[in-house]
Amino acid sequence: MKKTFKNIETILNKSLNSIETFIQSHPKVNFLFGALFEATDGLIRSTKNTAKNPPFIRSSMDVKQYMGGILAALFFGWVLPAIYFYGFMCVVPKLIVSFVVGVFVVDLIWVILAREERINEGGFVTCLFIPAFLPPQAPLWLIGVGAGISILFRNILGGVGHNLVNPALFGRLMLTICFPTMVVSGWQEPSIGIPTIKSLMYGVDAVTHATPLIAFKETGETASFFSLMFGANTGSLGETCRITLIITGIWLCVKRIANWRIPVAYLGSVFVISIIFSLMVGKTAAPPIFQLLSGGLIFAAFFMATDPITTTYSQAGKWIFGIGCGLITVVIRNFTSIPEGIMYAILLMNLLSVPIQSIIQKIKYRT
Amino acid sequence: MKKAYKKGFNLIETYPVKFPETVILVKYDGPVDNFSFSFPDKKVEHIIVNLCPTEPWALPNRVILRNATHDFLDKLEAVRTEYFPDSHCHVVVDHLESNLVNELTQFKTQKDWLSIHTMEAVYPYDAPVLIVKNILGLDIAFGQNTIEDGILILDPQNVTGIFEYYIKETEFNTRLIPISGTGLKDNKILKVKPGTPIKSMLELYVRTDIKYRVFLDGLLNGTEVKDLTQKIDWSTKNIIVIEERDYKTPFPYLNVNELLFTTSLMGELRRCVYCNFCDDICPVNLEPALYWHCYDRGEKHKARTYALEKCIECGLCSFSCPSKLELLQVIRECKSLK
Structure with missing residues (x-):
């Protein structure tokens, strides 16, 4: 097994080397496909680069592994549970459309047109987010449009490292503006209990039901915490099975890919602030634990808010960022007509993180 | 998660480097430098002797102590009484080496000029700024000579050197230099006469089938040796020879070990992602x-x-x-x- 793998590796390495020399020896080919080759080669092989300046050894962690960690966490956090709850045919086509449109069409055209060096793995992460926060019955073209907008927007701002707000959430904001009814309907009931082959393939019959947060707004009923925790309620594709999201989120924090301060600050502040609101206005405000376990809060706190580029760099700023997200989320959920406010909270705090960072820097270094 | 990751990094765990027990003498007939130690003209109040290397490629302290810790401490005492009579000695050891700590504390009971400190072998806790801060609680600036504050950081090999050369007035012209890395067939501890070119030191031990690069005094803040005829001097601490991996490796995320102790960047130059x-x-x-x-x-x-x-x-x-x-x-x- 290991030997065959080694052989495949050698053959692949040789053929990629010969393609590389071919491309580099033909200027015209290089002009058209050079960037594309570098981009795909970068996903398969390491670079030739060696350390020219001290330190002369470097740690093995690179951006590829960093993004790979997030991808793995997302896969186990929402893709597998979603297949169980809504069926293979509901989840996988959406992922394929999202990846194809986002990475293989928009990003690739961008790489060729803008003559970038590589396709950035960050695109896969963004595209894996898009289906997760749309309803299970969202049409495929909606996913495609969302993925396309997200990647295009990220590239316009300068690619990974320069984006001001979370590109996936920006894509969803555009979808909310352009197709307001599409993104808040089609909440399909998940299939629960022992799965059959049919349910794993196609899910159960498409019965829709309001999400717990919408139901609370309308009738004041709260769903049971147990069902919320294990995903037996309606909701967006990726947000319902909270237990796996919490486990993979904690794994990300332990691996130091996600900064633990943000989920702690975000979830903690939602809890505390909703206690305060419950004491102030009584039953019209949702109870604290229900707030924590409903909507996309867990998903957002562990995966979306922790996107390192769009938060502050300072560690103290991350606490402020998380608390700000929590405050805005609770206020929107309780005092506006919109049932869910996480997207607005994170996007707003993404923008606010720039002044927060500069103020903290000024206080810390007294400049 | 490893505690070492927080503030400083445990290099010894990540890059385990094993040295053999034996020390090999390198023969060289050319001109050699004689031992000399420039004694500070200021009054020395504290002497710090660090027996806890934090880098895996540094000289292990067993080679200096040679199972005779008392001998070493006697030498230190002689050096102190002869040259720095009013100073206080601080010996720093790894907190995991309990035998050594015990031996030192036994010795210490009769002496009031000596104190023993333990430290975690985490890079870069033995940097002058940090070691002075940990032991004496003093803040010194980076790059400042510690003598200005009356602190002398003494290389353990120099303790032996001063004792042998200035007090005993015997011949002392060799220095222990550990050589290690993936560019060598074996890691070795060499006894070298300073003045020997690096080339003649390494020629027996380097691998000929690969490209390699040679570095002096640690990989993290040391220097690269471009010219192998450069000579060893009395301040050289160690030499590392590692593989120059300047070709592409397929599936680097599966072959991390292959790349680990080489000059490979192990990734591509990207923009800062604010990962902290x-x-x-x-x-x-x-x-x-x-x-x-x-x-x-x-x-x-x-x-x-x-x-x-x-x-x-x-x-x-x-x-x-x-x-x-x-x-x-x-x-x-x-x-x-x-």
Whole structure:
């Protein structure tokens, strides 16, 4: 097994080397496909680069592994549970459309047109987010449009490292503006209990039901915490099975890919602030634990808010960022007509993180 | 998660380097440098002897002590009474080496000029700034000569050297130099006469089937040896020869071990993703990414406003950066601006 793998590796390495020399020896080919080759080669092989300046050894962690960690966490956090709850045919086509449109069409055209060096793995992460926060019955073209907008927007701002707000959430904001009814309907009931082959393939019959947060707004009923925790309620594709999201989120924090301060600050502040609101206005405000376990809060706190580029760099700023997200989320959920406010909270705090960072820097270094 | 990751990095765990028990003498007939130690003209109040190397390629302390810790301490006492009579000696050892700690405490009971300190073998805790702060609680600036504050940091090999050469007045012309790395057939501890060119030291031990690069005094903040005829001197601490991996490796995420102890960047140069790895690992609580952002915007002079002078140039920020930014280089460039 290991030997065959080694052989495949050698053959692949040789053929990629010969393609590389071919491309580099033909200027015209290089002009058209050079960037594309570098981009795909970068996903398969390491670079030739060696350390020219001290330190002369470097740690093995690179951006590829960093993004790979997030991808793995997302896969186990929402893709597998979603297949169980809504069926293979509901989840996988959406992922394929999202990846194809986002990475293989928009990003690739961008790489060729803008003559970038590589396709950035960050695109896969963004595209894996898009289906997760749309309803299970969202049409495929909606996913495609969302993925396309997200990647295009990220590239316009300068690619990974320069984006001001979370590109996936920006894509969803555009979808909310352009197709307001599409993104808040089609909440399909998940299939629960022992799965059959049919349910794993196609899910159960498409019965829709309001999400717990919408139901609370309308009738004041709260769903049971147990069902919320294990995903037996309606909701967006990726947000319902909270237990796996919490486990993979904690794994990300332990691996130091996600900064633990943000989920702690975000979830903690939602809890505390909703206690305060419950004491102030009584039953019209949702109870604290229900707030924590409903909507996309867990998903957002562990995966979306922790996107390192769009938060502050300072560690103290991350606490402020998380608390700000929590405050805005609770206020929107309780005092506006919109049932869910996480997207607005994170996007707003993404923008606010720039002044927060500069103020903290000024206080810390007294400049 | 490894505790070592927080503030400083346990290099010994990540890059285990094993040295053999034996010491090999390198023969060289050319001109050699005689031992000399420039005694400080200021009054020395504290002597720090570090027996806890934090880098895996550094000389292990067993080679210096040779199971005769008392001998070494007697030498230290002789050196102290002869040259630094009013000073206090601080010996630093790894807190895991309980045998050594016991031996030292036994010896210490009769002496009031000596104190024993234990330390975790985490890079870069033995950097002068940090070791002085940990032991004496004093803040000294990076690059400042510690003699100005009356502190002498003494290399254990120099203790033996001063004892043998100045007190016993015997011949002392060899220095122990450990050589290690993936560019060698075996790791060795060599007994070298300073003045020997690096080339004649290494020629028996380097691998001929690969490209390699040679470095002096540690990989993180040491220097590269471009010219192998360069000579060893009395301040050389160690030599590392590692493989120059300047070709592409398929599926690097599956072959991490192959790449680990080589000069490979292990990734591509990217933009800063604000991952906080650099300020998590920084032993002096700085935020290196801020300097990079200043540099990137073309405002090198602004980097000084973010406590740049505190940086001890240990190189851990560049080491841990997943975007492979040359942070140490950027810091040095910003520092050199007047």
